[in-house]
């Protein structure tokens with residue numbers, strides 16, 4: 001296989017069950033060189049499972065995936081691309097008695113450290129204190145320096161900004177922007193829609209282990225389009241306000257809230273049947289666009305989906 005031409009990440013029907021519990025099922029998609037790809041989904045959707053599979057830390061039940069053409073199921077193949085990878089786990093835990101400096105020395109010897117000093121200036125940590133005494137934010141910053149100081153071609157990250165204050169988060173987004181400019185690839189899971197909008201080129205949304213959406217952030221936002229809120233004098237029948245072009249319609253306190261593409265004729269026709277007491281139109285936010293991917297429970301498990309957050313929460 002021509003490794004140079006291979007995509008940084010390729011998933012092919014990737015499936016993992018923990019006994020009877022579905023981790024991920026039939027994930028098939030790829031990530032291109034230079035992309036910043038966001039992997040979204042509620043708690044328990046399967047994001048960490050997919051990331052751990054990609055790193056060879058879990059074995060797939062079925063299907064496979066490759067990193068730069070190296071199969072995740074072939075230990076020797078995977079080893080050949082490990083030097084090109086940076087990994088940021090969700091639960092950063094370093095051996096707690098060592099200092100930050102010793103942690104970086106260790107990873108530096110293994111993989112290289114040409115950007116160590118520069119990254120430490122941007123993500124400063126108390127280098128000579130034992131990691132056990134670090135705040136969670138400092139531990140996360142140390143993990144960022146360790147994951148990026150060898151300038152990996154592909155970074156795979158599980159909720160990388162959790163625990164970071166807003167200024168450090170921003171520094172991290174700038175790091176990802178610069179990686180994109182240099183043709184380096186970044187793949188990360190997130191709950192934070194504002195950061196997805198800020199940095200991602202493309203997103204995959206996963207629910208109950210399955211990929212339910214794969215598109216560019218720009219497309220998702222432009223298709224989501226507009227939010228129209230109306231107050232009507234009459235109560236329409238339950239399904240009267242659902243028609244093609246409407247992504248979601250919610251009823252709240254006597255108001256109807258539509259998220260729809262920028263195509264108003266059908267809505268105006270329908271509203272013409274009622275007395276409109278109040279009407280407002282605004283651009284859809286990323287929360288409006290994503291909420292219906294999270295909010296509906298149409299699956300066989302009937303899991304209550306969690307609410308995504310627009311800030312660090």
Ligand SMILES: Nc1ncnc2c1ncn2[C@@H]1O[C@H](COP(=O)(O)OP(=O)(O)OP(=O)(O)O)[C@@H](O)[C@H]1O
Nearest residue numbers: 018021022023041042043044045046047048049050
């Ligand atoms: N070691 C395990 N043993 C059994 N079930 C597991 C194990 N790890 C994960 N699961 C189950 O697999 C499913 C996917 O979990 P996973 O941790 O991958 O989701 P996630 O999207 O990363 O969630 P979160 O956002 O909460 O981190 C869940 O139903 C979870 O309970």
